[in-house]
Amino acid sequence: MRYPSAGPDDGADTLFDVDALDTAAPGTRTAGRGGTVPGHGPEQRSSFRDSATARRLLPVRTVYAEPAAAASARGRQILARFPEAEVIAVESHWGIPGLHGNEGNVERWVRVKGETLVLGEKKTLTTRPNGRSADWIGPGASNGCAMACAYCYVPRRKGYANPITVFTNIDGIIAHLARHIARQGRKRDPNQCDASAWVYDIGENGDCSVDALISDNTADLVRAFRRWPTAKASFATKFVNPDLLALDPRGRTRIRFSLMPSADSRLLDLRTSPVGDRIAAAADFLDAGYEVHFNLSPVVVRPGWREAWSELLRHLDDALPDRVKRQAAAEVIMLTHNRELHEVNLGWHPRAEEVLWRPALQQGKRSENGALNVRYATRVKAEAVRALRDLVASHAPWLRIRYAF
Numbered sequence: 139m140r141y142p143s144a145g146p147d148d149g150a151d152t153l154f155d156v157d158a159l160d161t162a163a164p165g166t167r168t169a170g171r172g173g174t175v176p177g178h179g180p181e182q183r184s185s186f187r188d189s190a191t192a193r194r195l196l197p198v199r200t201v202y203a204e205p206a207a208a209a210s211a212r213g214r215q216i217l218a219r220f221p222e223a224e225v226i227a228v229e230s231h232w233g234i235p236g237l238h239g240n241e242g243n244v245e246r247w248v249r250v251k252g253e254t255l256v257l258g259e260k261k262t263l264t265t266r267p268n269g270r271s272a273d274w275i276g277p278g279a280s281n282g283c284a285m286a287c288a289y290c291y292v293p294r295r296k297g298y299a300n301p302i303t304v305f306t307n308i309d310g311i312i313a314h315l316a317r318h319i320a321r322q323g324r325k326r327d328p329n330q331c332d333a334s335a336w337v338y339d340i341g342e343n344g345d346c347s348v349d350a351l352i353s354d355n356t357a358d359l360v361r362a363f364r365r366w367p368t369a370k371a372s373f374a375t376k377f378v379n380p381d382l383l384a385l386d387p388r389g390r391t392r393i394r395f396s397l398m399p400s401a402d403s404r405l406l407d408l409r410t411s412p413v414g415d416r417i418a419a420a421a422d423f424l425d426a427g428y429e430v431h432f433n434l435s436p437v438v439v440r441p442g443w444r445e446a447w448s449e450l451l452r453h454l455d456d457a458l459p460d461r462v463k464r465q466a467a468a469e470v471i472m473l474t475h476n477r478e479l480h481e482v483n484l485g486w487h488p489r490a491e492e493v494l495w496r497p498a499l500q501q502g503k504r505s506e507n508g509a510l511n512v513r514y515a516t517r518v519k520a521e522a523v524r525a526l527r528d529l530v531a532s533h534a535p536w537l538r539i540r541y542a543f
């Protein structure tokens with residue numbers, strides 16, 4: 139995989155067409171590029187996050203900051219990275235007037251995601267059991283995302299115009315994880331999460347690869363997990379950040395590249411790395427010491443979806459070297475959606491809703507907070523899961539499906 143140079147004048151060699159990233163118009167990104175240049179060789183690379191490409195992706199102009207977060211070591215590092223930004227003190231990273239919630243931001247919300255940051259402290263540190271994607275969901279070091287996937291559930295608690303909140307008390311988060319991991323002892327019973335390690339999801343409410351453009355939180359977590367022989371970090375990502383190649387995870391971090399057919403991704407995965415780039419990066423991440431898995435998600439049932447997934451799986455089979463295939467596994471996750479998000483999307487990206495909102499195929503379920511979530515009706519979902527399993531068996535039989543739901 140060829141990565142962009144990260145020098146100060148790297149504008150001619152970008153990861154993708156960044157001018158297109160600041161628009162809400164889908165389908166404008168360039169395809170990935172071929173070639174192989176190891177991103178972690180003996181030559182010194184300057185940070186991708188200091189490149190013009192990254193700065194155009196995150197042209198931070200406003201930082202809302204809790205005072206303690208701004209004064210912390212991590213907070214000061216982040217503010218030093220964006221010296222031009224206006225810093226606005228806020229009591230809490232929750233419910234910032236004029237930023238959170240959905241009113242008034244629909245037209246601007248993609249721009250807000252790149253131009254605004256929030257610094258806060260994660261007050262309640264909890265790890266809860268999962269059992270599907272991971273054994274445990276750890277306290278993430280961020281909430282919100284600079285990407286703008288039309289189906290994303292991450293911003294649900296802060297309103298959908300939700301930029302990244304970075305939690306600056308990373309030492310407390312790591313200390314919490316250390317205690318939790320120590321309490322578990324060794325994993326005695328292999329399960330589909332992992333044969334021998336307790337797997338902790340560290341990115342439930344954001345994208346750790348994007349977070350690494352802002353701070354060292356992701357790097358600190360990856361380095362912490364390499365000290366814990368009974369545990370493994372895991373996060374899903376839609377962004378190829380070559381800086382992660384330098385973190386030396388020593389097999390203790392599982393990166394899960396999320397994949398969907400390119401046509402769906404161009405419509406739905408706004409501001410992310412092209413799917414071809416995510417696949418092309420897999421071998422480099424394996425060689426850099428990551429375990430590399432894939433999330434086949436979300437699976438969107440629309441006319442022609444089986445053919446599109448067949449094409450993607452054939453490409454995966456052609457493009458990945460055997461060493462990636464030997465250790466790969468996948469999660470299959472069918473689309474879930476939400477009435478509130480549907481209404482927000484109608485205001486800025488109605489074409490996405492033509493494939494996401496399919497009442498004839500979906501059934502609703504009221505969540506505890508009163509929101510109406512929708513998922514494919516039981517029969518539709520069972521048939522689609524079966525069809526996708528059959529496609530994987532035909533086109534990528536080496537890809538073990540860890541779970542599908």
Ligand code: SF4
Pocket residue numbers: 282283284285286287289290291292343344345375376410
């Ligand atoms: S990359 Fe992930 S966290 Fe970010 S908007 Fe897309 S689905 Fe949400």
